Amino acid sequence: MHPRVVILGGGFAGVAAARELKDLDAEVLLIDRRNHHIFQPLLYQVATAVLAPAEVAAPLRQLAKHQANLSVMMGEVDEIDVASKLVRVAPPGLATRTVAFDYLVVATGVHPTYFGHDEFAKFAPSLKTLTDAEFIRARVLGAYELAELADDAEARARALTFILVGAGPTGVELAASIAQMARITLRRNFRHADPADTRILLLEGAPRVLPSFSERLTQKVERRLGKLGVEVRTGVMVERVDERGVVVAGERIESNTVLWTAGVQVSPLIKQLGVPTDRAGRASVGPRLNCEANPEVFVIGDAASVIQDGHPLPGVAQVAIQQGRFVGGVIGAHVQQRPFLRTFRYRNRGNMAVVGRNFAILERGRLRLSGVATWLLWALLHVMFLPQLQNRLRVQIQWLWSYVTGQRSSRLIPEPRVEKPPITAFPEKRRPDVTHAK
Ligand SMILES: Cc1cc2nc3c(=O)[nH]c(=O)nc-3n(C[C@H](O)[C@H](O)[C@H](O)COP(=O)(O)OP(=O)(O)OC[C@H]3O[C@@H](n4cnc5c(N)ncnc54)[C@H](O)[C@@H]3O)c2cc1C
Secondary structure, eight states, rough: OOOOOEOOSSHHHHHHHHHHHHTSEEEEEESSSSSSOGGGGHHHHHHHTTGGGGEEEHHHHHHHTTOEEEEEEEOOOEEEEEETTTEEEETSSSSSSSOOOOEEEEOOOOOEOOOTTGGGGGSSOSSHHHHHHHHHHHHHHHHHHHHHHHHSSHHHHHHHHEEEEEEHHHHHHHHHHHHHHIITTTOOOOSSSOOOGGGEEEEEEESSTTTOOHHHHHHHHHHHHTTEEEEEESSOOEEEEEEEEEEETTTEEEEEEEEEEEOOOEOGGGGGGGGOTTTOEEEEEOOOSSSEEEEEEEEEEGGOOOOETTTTOOOOOHHHHHHHHHHHHHHHHHTTTTOOOOOOOOOEEEEEEEETTOOEEEETTTTHHHHHHHHHHHHHHHHSSSSSSHHHHHHHHHHHHHHHOOOOHHHHHOOOOOOOHHHHHHHOOOEEEEEOOO
């Protein structure tokens, strides 16, 4: 009997772990509620119409196609029983089933949190999935359609005001991308509204934007955002979000479009592992990224809390990928009864954030870069890390087209789905006169 490795989550961490187990004499099962892997760093470009969903995602089955020991199951995992070594999965439209494991890798990531104000979610969508990105795209583009048809200046101003709550990388990237879309892509597209009147507010509770970067770089980012017309307000708390906009530090700001780019929390599944967790609910794992009481259970990626040199590792793709590879190595050695003496150590190859086109920042140790050359490096690295050749080619073409023409090729607002009776046949009287060739 081959040992069975079950991996929960086909994100950066889960896919890296699965790939590392490629040549192992084991049965590897990757379970995810979605049928695709998402390259989340470029999701904001789907939300702002630069890229189409398929350009930043890859079917998990396609990624597994050339790995004979790997199979994929689509379904929501809702229970983990570490004592019995079972997970319960609910495939869409089918009865739940249990799956046994010898090794379990939990890589279920995080999801957005509204810090106890779940009522905000209805008015302020967040960005985590392709559906979220398409929804935000429709809201942003729809705001300009509303502005075009507005009856008075007040309604037009409300439609052209965009509020982003949270100035981490996603908030900054979205704000800058909306600003450039308004200035360049949408110019001269409307007859009554002027996209140049767009107002973008980026609100942040911390004293500065991008708090995970050094102060010198974030000052540059704030100046850059200012040049793009983004108003940055730091050290402010959002007290209310509703259909009219937000209340921030006692001031009401009217807006039809509020986007939530603050805060994440982990899945409730982590609690079922019975391991200590940090404040965000992430599992505190040991130096081999496994649970002390159940060493065959590993937690990696955003769902894990790992302290290195006195600081928790950030929730970024590189951490997730390196942890996935490491855990693949630990499991491989255990299955083959080889000694594995290493403990996990994250090698930081640098943090990057992009602020519209032609400007990005990079921080690596004491090295701090910003500007056009850094932006080119950002573009190159993102293309290189996309999951499939197809994604890499398509993204390069879209970016080139967008850079040269200023256009964005996914400016679509999908129609709402309406249930209609099926069309069975033409009514008898209106049947077209069709002659079939013999
Ligand atoms: C909008 C956005 C932009 C980002 N930008 C950057 C960036 O520029 N650079 C960077 O380094 N990082 C960025 N990140 C962070 C980076 O994407 C994460 O650190 C990384 O994805 C973590 O990988 P993971 O495998 O732990 O989780 P994920 O990639 O989130 O994968 C988790 C997987 O688990 C699945 N899953 C979760 N729960 C269940 C369940 N109960 N049952 C079945 N399946 C489940 C999900 O469907 C998902 O596929 C960004 C994140 C977001 C949301």
